[in-house]
Amino acid sequence: MELQDAIAQRRSVKNFKRDMTIDDNALYKAIKQATDAPNHGHREPWRVVHIAKDRLGDMSKLLTKIAFAEQPKKQADHYQVVTNLGGMLALILKEDTKQLDSLENNMAFGAFTQNLMLLLHEVNIGSCWKTPPYIFDPNIEALFDLKEDERLVGFLYLTDLEDEMPYKKRHTENIIQKF
Numbered sequence: 162m163e164l165q166d167a168i169a170q171r172r173s174v175k176n177f178k179r180d181m182t183i184d185d186n187a188l189y190k191a192i193k194q195a196t197d198a199p200n201h202g203h204r205e206p207w208r209v210v211h212i213a214k215d216r217l218g219d220m221s222k223l224l225t226k227i228a229f230a231e232q233p234k235k236q237a238d239h240y241q242v243v244t245n246l247g248g249m250l251a252l253i254l255k256e257d258t259k260q261l262d263s264l265e266n267n268m269a270f271g272a273f274t275q276n277l278m279l280l281l282h283e284v285n286i287g288s289c290w291k292t293p294p295y296i297f298d299p300n301i302e303a304l305f306d307l308k309e310d311e312r313l314v315g316f317l318y319l320t321d322l323e324d325e326m327p328y329k330k331r332h333t334e335n336i337i338q339k340f
């Protein structure tokens with residue numbers, strides 16, 4: 162696949178109504194390839210926790226007990242959505258106490274994740290980066306075994322590519338100014 166085609170055709174897949182499966186070997190290959198993202202000082206400020214298809218239900222029950230305590234409807238909705246996925250990744254960023262290094266790590270993580278989403282698209286795995294508010298909950302962090310200097314920066318929902326995706330046109334008119 163041409164790079165430009167991958168960039169133009171990748172979309173955040175937000176349709177979770179069917180039961181889906183993905184190729185975990187292709188996923189692992191893409192994760193490793195995505196690490197060719199630029200990252201200052203070669204700090205490689207990323208790791209992921211893979212929640213495979215057969216673990217999604219258990220994970221959902223544990224997560225929603227924390228995120229949606231006493232909210233059975235929200236718990237059931239999450240379970241329904243998540244167990245339809247082909248898998249999920251918890252995205253884990255390595256923080257830094259130095260302001261500049263921390264900013265660089267955050268930006269490198271974005272480059273890593275875009276690499277990953279493009280590489281997944283190329284092998285027919287859809288994705289959507291999700292950042293629900295409960296990523297800041299210490300009990301959710303503990304569920305994914307985060308260390309002191311790590312931050313949960315979202316989840317990558319993994320899907321197939323069977324649905325037509327709407328294209329939201331970008332605005333490019335005013336993004337370039339001459340100095």
Ligand SMILES: Cc1cc2nc3c(=O)[nH]c(=O)nc-3n(C[C@H](O)[C@H](O)[C@H](O)COP(=O)(O)O)c2cc1C
Nearest residue numbers: 171172173174175289290291292293315326327329
């Ligand atoms: C850092 C980040 C966080 C996001 N968080 C969410 C989210 O919480 N829920 C969601 O539905 N989409 C989320 N998205 C996906 C965006 O909404 C999506 O990228 C946007 O709609 C553009 O669509 P496209 O990816 O198909 O081009 C997130 C994307 C990024 C880059």
